[in-house]
Amino acid sequence: MSIRIGIFGYGNLGRGVEAAIAQNPDMELVTVFTRRDPAALTLRTPGVTATAADKAAEMADQIDVMIICGGSATDLPVQTPALAKYFNVVDSFDNHAHIPEHFDNVDAAARAAGKIAMISVGWDPGMFSLNRLLGEAILPDSKAYTFWGKGVSQGHSDAIRRVEGVADGKQYTIPVESALEAVRSGADPELTTRQKHIRECFVVAKEGADKARIEKEIKEMPNYFADYDTTVHFITAEEMKRDHSRIPHGGFVIRSGKTGFNGENKHIIEYSLKLDSNPEFTSSVLVAYARAAYRMSKEGMSGCKTVFDVAPAYLSPKSGAALRKELL
Amino acid sequence: MSIRIGIFGYGNLGRGVEAAIAQNPDMELVTVFTRRDPAALTLRTPGVTATAADKAAEMADQIDVMIICGGSATDLPVQTPALAKYFNVVDSFDNHAHIPEHFDNVDAAARAAGKIAMISVGWDPGMFSLNRLLGEAILPDSKAYTFWGKGVSQGHSDAIRRVEGVADGKQYTIPVESALEAVRSGADPELTTRQKHIRECFVVAKEGADKARIEKEIKEMPNYFADYDTTVHFITAEEMKRDHSRIPHGGFVIRSGKTGFNGENKHIIEYSLKLDSNPEFTSSVLVAYARAAYRMSKEGMSGCKTVFDVAPAYLSPKSGAALRKELL
Numbered sequence: 001m002s003i004r005i006g007i008f009g010y011g012n013l014g015r016g017v018e019a020a021i022a023q024n025p026d027m028e029l030v031t032v033f034t035r036r037d038p039a040a041l042t043l044r045t046p047g048v049t050a051t052a053a054d055k056a057a058e059m060a061d062q063i064d065v066m067i068i069c070g071g072s073a074t075d076l077p078v079q080t081p082a083l084a085k086y087f088n089v090v091d092s093f094d095n096h097a098h099i100p101e102h103f104d105n106v107d108a109a110a111r112a113a114g115k116i117a118m119i120s121v122g123w124d125p126g127m128f129s130l131n132r133l134l135g136e137a138i139l140p141d142s143k144a145y146t147f148w149g150k151g152v153s154q155g156h157s158d159a160i161r162r163v164e165g166v167a168d169g170k171q172y173t174i175p176v177e178s179a180l181e182a183v184r185s186g187a188d189p190e191l192t193t194r195q196k197h198i199r200e201c202f203v204v205a206k207e208g209a210d211k212a213r214i215e216k217e218i219k220e221m222p223n224y225f226a227d228y229d230t231t232v233h234f235i236t237a238e239e240m241k242r243d244h245s246r247i248p249h250g251g252f253v254i255r256s257g258k259t260g261f262n263g264e265n266k267h268i269i270e271y272s273l274k275l276d277s278n279p280e281f282t283s284s285v286l287v288a289y290a291r292a293a294y295r296m297s298k299e300g301m302s303g304c305k306t307v308f309d310v311a312p313a314y315l316s317p318k319s320g321a322a323l324r325k326e327l328l
Numbered sequence: 329m330s331i332r333i334g335i336f337g338y339g340n341l342g343r344g345v346e347a348a349i350a351q352n353p354d355m356e357l358v359t360v361f362t363r364r365d366p367a368a369l370t371l372r373t374p375g376v377t378a379t380a381a382d383k384a385a386e387m388a389d390q391i392d393v394m395i396i397c398g399g400s401a402t403d404l405p406v407q408t409p410a411l412a413k414y415f416n417v418v419d420s421f422d423n424h425a426h427i428p429e430h431f432d433n434v435d436a437a438a439r440a441a442g443k444i445a446m447i448s449v450g451w452d453p454g455m456f457s458l459n460r461l462l463g464e465a466i467l468p469d470s471k472a473y474t475f476w477g478k479g480v481s482q483g484h485s486d487a488i489r490r491v492e493g494v495a496d497g498k499q500y501t502i503p504v505e506s507a508l509e510a511v512r513s514g515a516d517p518e519l520t521t522r523q524k525h526i527r528e529c530f531v532v533a534k535e536g537a538d539k540a541r542i543e544k545e546i547k548e549m550p551n552y553f554a555d556y557d558t559t560v561h562f563i564t565a566e567e568m569k570r571d572h573s574r575i576p577h578g579g580f581v582i583r584s585g586k587t588g589f590n591g592e593n594k595h596i597i598e599y600s601l602k603l604d605s606n607p608e609f610t611s612s613v614l615v616a617y618a619r620a621a622y623r624m625s626k627e628g629m630s631g632c633k634t635v636f637d638v639a640p641a642y643l644s645p646k647s648g649a650a651l652r653k654e655l656l
Binding site: 016019020022023024044096099100103120125127129130131132133134136137138139140141184259260261264265266267268269270271272273274275276277280281283284285288291306307308309310311312313315316317320321323324325327328 | 344347348350351352372424427428431448453455457458459460461462464465466467468469512587588589592593594595596597598599600601602603604605608609611612613616619634635636637638639640641643644645648649651652653655656
């Protein structure tokens with residue numbers, strides 16, 4: 001019997017989850033819940049239609065795991081605890097500073113309902129977190145570095161678009177190659193914000209706008225750009241559409257550590273991602289953890305979980321024996 | 329209270345475990361069990377002495393986890409099931425083809441005794457296996473490549489030393505750079521054995537030995553070298569000692585996959601290790617999994633486990649709340 005999945009929210013992430021379900025033969029999509037008019041939403045999965053978000057609770061017995069695809073700022077803090085009363089859930093809450101609070105809220109709801117709620121699933125938080133933990137546990141005398149990019153930062157792109165005179169904008173976060181090399185060499189450098197990443201902006205200016213002022217405003221924007229070496233390129237709307245419509249991302253978690261009674265041996269562990277589509281990769285991680293949520297729930301577990309709490313075997317549709325034979 | 333560790337066997341791996349325990353404040357070394365004369369063994373941990381291997385069972389209540397540091401060919405198939413009758417155990421059994429059989433033997437012993445037995449812990453099998461599983465679970469439409477090196481292969485070095493006229497030999501396995509690049513590009517190449525790795529040998533010939541014959545015998549040796557591009561360098565015993573006395577290793581697990589309804593987006597996941605000391609890194613992994621074995625046993629679990637069965641949080645001495653705050 002397939003694992004019956006519901007998707008809550010149908011933006012980039014929800015559409016990515018739909019595509020990922022189609023790649024996993026042990027899963028089926030039951031419906032997509034939307035706050036818009038469900039009749040106006042055409043899904044890509046044959047035979048599946050959308051449902052109004054406020055009807056979700058009524059479908060509690062038809063869905064094994066709900067994958068919540070809202071935003072971390074305002075959607076997930078409300079949706080995840082609310083839906084965990086009825087469903088095993090998975091979300092991609094990525095506001096690192098507020099994870100402990102989100103965990104506590106979701107844990108209370110999930111425990112009371114006897115459901116599994118996986119939060120902060122994706123690649124950062126998610127796969128990167130897992131690699132930060134594994135590296136620290138294996139090499140206690142070590143230092144970890146996380147680099148992001150090359151990839152599109154949605155938040156920084158939004159910030160550019162708020163500057164007066166900007167019609168459209170896209171920002172790429174790019175790790176500084178020499179910093180990556182220094183870390184890989186085992187030199188354990190102390191790196192400032194500016195030394196780790198550069199920010200490259202592509203801007204379509206409105207007609208007659210003062211480009212020099214726009215560039216200055218972007219480069220001096222506190223928090224977003226002021227602490228970085230930032231470059232600004234003005235391009236046409238056609239160039240923006242042609243060259244910058246994808247949502248690539250990626251990054252690196254590099255750990256440099258020492259072993260031996262005198263720390264005489266160095267070790268470098270590197271995990272990296274190069275993703276054509278940030279939302280589709282995140283969605284693929286969500287779907288694998290939905291499988292884990294389903295199986296852990298079947299075994300009687302409940303409460304809030306993160307990637308740290310999931311034994312990897314739960315993520316795979318294969319049996320333990322098959323995993324040991326084929327992948328160990 | 330510390331986790332009380334016993335080490336069974338005191339070769340490169342056992343000494344590495346001793347060094348790793350010294351890096352983990354929540355652990356203490358109780359003793360090292362040896363089949364040699366314990367009085368002749370001087371440990372590096374102050375105040376700790378060796379014990380005769382046949383006295384192990386008598387110390388069952390003084391040791392929380394036994395880390396078994398024997399070889400996979402003949403030691404571990406006997407030692408791990410035998411010791412799992414008395415202790416939670418961890419081993420680094422790395423004979424991939426025989427893992428299912430080893431698992432079954434160890435599982436029966438550990439279940440009967442109510443102990444946890446972690447097998448095949450290290451980096452391959454171990455961290456590499458974990459990355460093979462994670463990648464496959466996240467990207468079902470994908471292909472994985474494992475490369476080893478640059479590093480010393482003990483088995484191939486031994487094979488060289490068995491050639492007539494060879495006084496000493498060391499073999500490095502080296503991934504072919506162009507193959508790595510092809511995989512990273514997402515081209516999903518089909519690679520032959522010869523296209524993935526080259527083998528570089530350093531040989532000290534005995535006085536008067538026929539070097540041309542030695543080189544030919546090495547290069548044509550079936551299974552070990554015949555399927556590879558192999559280079560043989562003759563060096564002096566002094567050069568061997570000066571330049572080749574370390575035991576570095578490492579490698580790469582690279583997964584290349586596609587997402588989207590039409591497979592339109594590509595993703596590359598890469599995990600790599602660059603290790604100055606293969607046994608010390610393996611030892612560090614063993615010690616982290618010893619912590620997990622201890623905690624899982626405390627929670628009432630038993631039976632044989634692999635890296636696939638261990639929720640990552642068990643590996644860290646930190647609390648769940650601290651992990652979520654600091655590493656998620």
